[in-house]
Structures are given as C-alpha cells and as structure tokens.
Amino acid sequence: MTCTIASAPGKVLVTGGYLVLDQQYLGLVFGTSARFFTVIQNGELPNTITVRSPQFEQATWHYEVQSTLSNLIIQSSADASSNKFVETCLRYTLKVILEKVGAPALDKIAQHGLDICIVGDNDFYSQREELNKLGLSVKSATARQQLVPFCKTHATLATVNKTGLGSSAALTTSLVAALLLHLGALTSVESPANLALVHNVAQFVHCYAQGKVGSGFDVSSAVYGSHRYKRFSPDLLNHIMKEDIDGATLCKVLESDNHAWDNQVDPVALPPHFQMILADIDAGSHTPTLVSKVLKWRKEQPVEADALWQELGSYNDKVAEHFRALSSLHAQDHQAYLETISAAKDLPSSEWPTVQGAGATLEHLIQLVADFSKVRQLLQKMSTLTDVPIEPSEQTELLDRCMAVPGTLMAGVPGAGGYDAIFCVVLSDQAKERVQQVWEQWEGCNISPLLCQADSNGVTKVDPTSQSGVACLNLC
Ligand SMILES: Nc1ncnc2c1ncn2[C@@H]1O[C@H](COP(=O)(O)OP(=O)(O)OP(=O)(O)O)[C@@H](O)[C@H]1O
Numbered sequence: 028m029t030c031t032i033a034s035a036p037g038k039v040l041v042t043g044g045y046l047v048l049d050q051q052y053l054g055l056v057f058g059t060s061a062r063f064f065t066v067i068q069n070g071e072l073p074n075t076i077t078v079r080s081p082q083f084e085q086a087t088w089h090y091e092v093q094s095t096l097s098n099l100i101i102q103s104s105a106d107a108s109s110n111k112f113v114e115t116c117l118r119y120t121l122k123v124i125l126e127k128v129g130a131p132a133l134d135k136i137a138q139h140g141l142d143i144c145i146v147g148d149n150d151f152y153s154q155r156e157e158l159n160k161l162g163l164s165v166k167s168a169t170a171r172q173q174l175v176p177f178c179k180t181h182a183t184l185a186t187v188n189k190t191g192l193g194s195s196a197a198l199t200t201s202l203v204a205a206l207l208l209h210l211g212a213l214t215s216v217e218s219p220a221n222l223a224l225v226h227n228v229a230q231f232v233h234c235y236a237q238g239k240v241g242s243g244f245d246v247s248s249a250v251y252g253s254h255r256y257k258r259f260s261p262d263l264l265n266h267i268m269k270e271d272i273d274g275a276t277l278c279k280v281l282e283s284d285n286h287a288w289d290n291q292v293d294p295v296a297l298p299p300h301f302q303m304i305l306a307d308i309d310a311g312s313h314t315p316t317l318v319s320k321v322l323k324w325r326k327e328q329p330v331e332a333d334a335l336w337q338e339l340g341s342y343n344d345k346v347a348e349h350f351r352a353l354s355s356l357h358a359q360d361h362q363a364y365l366e367t368i369s370a371a372k373d374l375p376s377s378e379w380p381t382v383q384g385a386g387a388t389l390e391h392l393i394q395l396v397a398d399f400s401k402v403r404q405l406l407q408k409m410s411t412l413t414d415v416p417i418e419p420s421e422q423t424e425l426l427d428r429c430m431a432v433p434g435t436l437m438a439g440v441p442g443a444g445g446y447d448a449i450f451c452v453v454l455s456d457q458a459k460e461r462v463q464q465v466w467e468q469w470e471g472c473n474i475s476p477l478l479c480q481a482d483s484n485g486v487t488k489v490d491p492t493s494q495s496g497v498a499c500l501n502l503c
C-alpha cells in the first residue's frame with residue numbers, strides 16, 4: 028500500500044502584527060509543536076478523490092477528477108458541506124503537478140482514486156465541548172492532557188471554535204506537501220528548492236481560498252517553522268488569482284526558481300531555557316474586521332501612522348536581536364548563561380537589576396523585558412488611536428498580572444491581538460505553573476491553557492511507521 032504523510036505546524040506571531048503586512052517591516056513568528064497531518068492512500072473509486080476530516084461532523088468531501096494531457100477538471104459533489112481550502116488545494120496543486128510531472132502522475136488517481144485524511148492537533152480547536160462532556164475543566168492544563176490525540180470536536184468546521192494557531196495555513200501546507208510528494212512532483216521536502224515550491228504553491232492556494240492576499244506569515248511558518256519573516260510582493264499573486272488560470276502560467280509563477288519571490292526567511296529559535304506558553308480566550312475577535320479598521324485609520328492618518336509604525340518596528344527589531352544575542356551568549360559560555368537564568372527564574376523581572384555580578388546575559392534579559400514592554404505600550408497606543416481593541420484594557424490587566432510572576436519574561440497578545448489568545452515566555456517549569464494558576468483563577472474572562480510549545484520545525488514528510496505516523500493512521 029502506498030501511503031504518504033506530510034505534516035505542518037501552527038504559528039504564533041510574537042511581534043509584527045499589522046506591520047508585517049508591509050514588506051518594509053518584519054514579523055517574528057514561532058512555529059508550534061501543535062501540527063496538522065495529511066495522510067494520502069489509494070482510494071476505492073477511479074478518478075475520485077475523497078477527503079475526510081474525522082474530528083468533525085459532516086466532514087467528508089468527494090471530488091471527481093477528469094484529466095486530459097493539457098487540462099484538469101475537478102468537480103465537487105453535492106456533499107453535506109463544502110471546504111473551500113481543501114477544494115482550492117486540490118484544484119491548483121494538481122494543476123501544478125500535471126504541469127511538472129505530466130499526465131502519468133495522474134494515472135494513480137485515474138486507477139484507484141485517492142483517499143485523503145486530515146487531522147489537526149487538539150490545540151487548534153477550543154475543545155470546550157469534549158472537556159465538558161468528560162466533566163473536565165476547560166481552565167486546567169492537566170484536564171486538556173487527558174484528551175485523546177485528535178479528539179472529536181462535536182462540531183462542524185463552520186461552527187468549531189478555533190484557537191488562532193492558523194489551522195487553515197497548516198492544513199493547506201500539509202495537504203499541498205502531501206499531494207506533491209504522493210504524486211511524484213517531489214521526493215522530499217528538505218532542500219531549499221523543494222521547500223520553496225511547497226511554500227509558493229501553499230501561499231497561492233491559501234490566498235486564493237481566503238479571497239485575498241494577506242501577509243502570508245502563517246503559511247511561511249507552516250513551511251519554515253520559526254523565523255523572522257519579510258512578506259512577498261502581493262503583485263506576484265494578484266494577477267494569477269483567476270479561476271481559469273492555465274497550468275503553464277501558474278507553474279511559472281510558483282516554481283522554486285522564480286526570483287520574483289522576494290519573501291525572506293531568517294530562522295530564529297527561542298533561546299535555551301525559554302518556554303512559550305499559550306492560552307485561548309473564550310471571547311474571540313474577528314481578525315479581518317480588526318485589520319480593515321487599522322488599515323483604514325492608517326490611510327486616513329498617514330503621518331501619525333508612519334511615525335507609530337516606525338517606532339513599533341524598531342522595538343520589534345530589538346526583541347528579535349535580544350533573542351539572537353541570548354542564543355549566541357549560550358553558545359559562547361553556557362555555564363555563565365545557565366547561572367544567570369537560575370538567578371532570574373525565581374525573581375519577578377522587576378527585581379532582575381538587583382542580581383549581583385550581572386553579565387551580558389542579564390543585561391539582555393532586562394533589556395528584552397523593557398523593549399517588549401515598549402512594544403506593548405505602542406500596541407496600546409495603536410488601540411487608542413485606531414479605536415480597535417488590539418491590546419484591550421482587560422488583556423492589559425491580565426498580561427501585567429502574568430508579568431508579575433517570578434521568572435516571566437514576556438506576556439502579550441499574538442498576531443492581530445484582540446480577545447483571541449495570549450502568550451507568555453517564562454524561564455522555568457515553576458513559572459509556567461504559576462502563570463497557569465493566574466489564568467485558572469482569573470475572573471475577567473474564561474482562559475483555557477493550550478498544551479503546545481514553540482517548535483522551530485516546519486513542514487515534514489512523516490514516516491508512516493513513526494509514532495506520529497501510526498497515531499494518524501489509526502485515526503484515518
Ligand atoms: N481539520 C480540518 N480539516 C479540513 N479543513 C480544515 C480543518 N481545519 C481547518 N480547516 C479549513 O480551514 C478553514 C478555517 O480557516 P479560517 O481562515 O477561517 O481560520 P484560521 O484563520 O486559519 O483560524 P485559526 O488561526 O484560529 O486556526 C475551515 O473552514 C476549513 O476550510
């Protein structure tokens with residue numbers, strides 16, 4: 028039996044929300060240990076692709092494929108629901124495959140069809156229904172640990188509550204990679220050229236399905252994991268987002284050697300002994316509304332906006348520079364680095380300046396706290412000026428409370444902000460537990476801790492006999 032599995036991570040945009048929409052500013056994005064998996068096997072009906080998402084209700088979709096040497100028609104059946112991201116993935120990735128490998132690549136589909144199964148880590152969805160069903164508290168991290176992997180959401184994809192980890196980008200990237208691998212357009216996703224092809228196709232599909240060209244940081248981190256991200260020129264995709272785009276033109280733009288792709292990926296990781304923790308907030312915000320209001324204000328107040336964007340951009344850069352410097356300090360002298368972390372992890376950051384015999388590591392920790400606090404002040408200013416709740420006052424109170432916990436370095440709202448989620452960066456397991464206690468006891472809003480961590484790995488081909496391969500095959 029031929030079976031292909033590809034996997035891609037979720038994302039947390041730590042700095043660069045809104046600014047990263049401009050090529051001039053960089054985003055700092057971390058991949059997560061929470062991942063999507065796409066499993067492709069032979070199907071049962073010739074010329075038919077069946078896609079299933081077993082965690083959801085009404086989540087089986089059928090597509091009939093008609094291919095000629097030069098064209099490919101994908102017809103979706105009248106299923107109980109449709110799935111724009113899946114359908115767009117199939118339509119355009121198969122067009123690229125037909126162009127690159129030729130019709131024989133599609134013989135597999137002609138003979139047996141394809142059976143595709145998609146699963147996403149529990150952290151992509153709020154899981155409130157399953158936790159309630161099991162009589163477990165949504166506020167406790169230990170309760171979430173009791174959920175079986177890829178558990179049922181008791182919802183449809185239209186009604187499920189998502190946690191902001193970028194399910195559509197991780198799904199798109201894992202499905203694009205799995206199709207390219209399964210149908211012979213790629214044999215691995217390790218080389219820069221192969222990653223670039225997966226990236227370019229996934230960006231196109233994601234933008235097309237979304238109906239607009241966004242910054243693409245979410246697809247970029249699903250492909251490359253944690254990095255500093257500079258977006259691609261939107262014009263690259265704007266002119267090919269047409270339903271009847273021909274395969275040759277599409278392939279020419281999306282090829283890995285097309286130098287018009289001007290996105291930049293500069294890998295970065297959390298410095299050693301830093302841990303990122305995340306929580307889902309029950310309230311939720313509609314990101315497209317936040318973005319359109321902020322951009323409208325920026326157009327109306329260009330001078331004030333540019334000054335704010337530049338100042339915020341410079342503090343965002345400083346945060347990334349501290350991360351890099353701290354990782355180098357660890358590489359140079361891990362003993363001195365560890366001693367500083369040990370001294371800092373039991374004190375609130377406000378007391379770090381009192382630590383005796385301070386070296387470069389402590390200087391960077393103190394400055395990181397100061398510079399990230401400036402980032403938050405500027406986001407609060409952006410909230411006031413635009414009248415958009417990017418870091419709403421309720422979140423400010425909660426984040427300040429997290430910052431008071433000994434060993435906490437950063438507490439902020441990821442991405443577009445609002446009432447969706449928060450993240451903290453801490454220096455020890457004890458700090459993590461104490462922050463989670465603050466969340467559990469918080470009365471302002473319902474906070475549900477996620478289990479995933481920052482993880483720098485991007486898209487991967489998964490061995491079906493590995494632990495995660497077997498876990499998804501059991502479900503599919
Ligand atoms: N497990 C899944 N199986 C199939 N499709 C999925 C799955 N999870 C997400 N999707 C697709 O992604 C869409 C959600 O995309 P949308 O852009 O609304 O969310 P998002 O911005 O990625 O959300 P979040 O960042 O909160 O995860 C769904 O409607 C569906 O098309």
Ligand SMILES: C[C@@](O)(CCOP(=O)(O)O)CC(=O)O
Binds near residue numbers: 045242243
């Ligand atoms: C506001 C924005 O810069 C980030 C949105 O991030 P998130 O989906 O809230 O994690 C939009 C974008 O970059 O596409």
